[in-house]
Amino acid sequence: MISKATVAFIQSLKQKKYRQKYNKFLVEGEKIILEGLQEKFISFDSIYCVSEKEVLLSETDIKYNIIDAKTISKLSNLKSPPGILAIANIPSQPSIDSLEFNGVSLYLDNIRDPGNMGTIIRTADWFGVKNIIAAPESVEFYNPKVLQATMGSFARLNLINAEIEELPSDIPIYSSLLNGTKLSEFEKPESMILVIGSESHGVSQKIQKLSTEYLTISKSPYSRAESLNAGIATSIFLSHLTSS
Known part of the structure; x- marks a missing residue:
């Protein structure tokens, strides 16, 4: 059994403020x-x-509760509830000073779309990126749609909200723009921060001014597309920047 108060509490977690x-x-x-x-x-x-x-939980020592399908559908964020959900604690955000900025770290400049955010987190995990820092205006890391898109990768990375000025000044910043150095011509440094801009406005002027260099993904001369999806662009950048 589950009390009405517990149902209300779990349902409240669908909202950011709770x-x-x-x-x-x-x-x-x-x-x-x-x-x-x-x-x-x-x-x-x-x-x-x-x-x-x-049966999936028979060997775990954590508290679990059996509830009916009707109740779990009320608690779920999904159209087709998987029949199992959990309440988890949001981990403490690590301090920027405690991070190791080896290889590529990502800075997300006002990424608002949950699907893009989740895809970027999952992609970063695939390519071994450990640090994702997002501007405070970006979509919340623990938004349900973000979590679903990460497929669990959110728990394996350092996820931080911070302004760009809070990052170490000795790590070069490279912004993804349409008029930058082609990836094929770029010599990657040992450590770098790659900035992925917002879906609608790209990288802000403030961050562009702080950038060491701009980077771009080459576009086919036959293409009429104006831009790439932020999640797809991140995948292409990291595929190149993390290759040996």
Whole structure:
């Protein structure tokens, strides 16, 4: 059984202000929950599942509750609830001074689309990027749509909100623009911060002025596209910048 108060609390976590108030967020899906339990990269408070999913949790020592499918559908953020969800604690944000800026780190300049944010986090995890710093105006890391798009990668990276001026001044900043140096001609440094601009406005003038250099993805002379999706552009950049 689950009380009405608990149902209301879990439902409140669908809103940013309550995630911030309670410092908790919802996690859905057996894959990410089981991986989080096994690898201990997510701090869970409690787990809720339908009876058919109980076998998945038989060997865990964390508290879990069996609830009916109707109730879990009320709690879920998804059109097709997976039958298992958990309440997790938002981890403390590491200080910028504690980070190691080896290789490529990402700075996201006002990325607002949850799908793009989630794709960027998942892509960064694939290419071994450890630090993602986002401007405060960017979409929240623990937005449910962001979390779903990351497929669990959010728990394996350093996710930080900060202004660009807070980053180490000795790490060069490279902004992704349409009129920059072609990736094929760029000699990557040992450490760098790659800036991905917003979907609608690109990299801000403020960050452009702080940049060491601009970088661009070559466009076919036959292309009539105005720009690339931010998530796709990040994938192309990191594929080149992290290759040996």
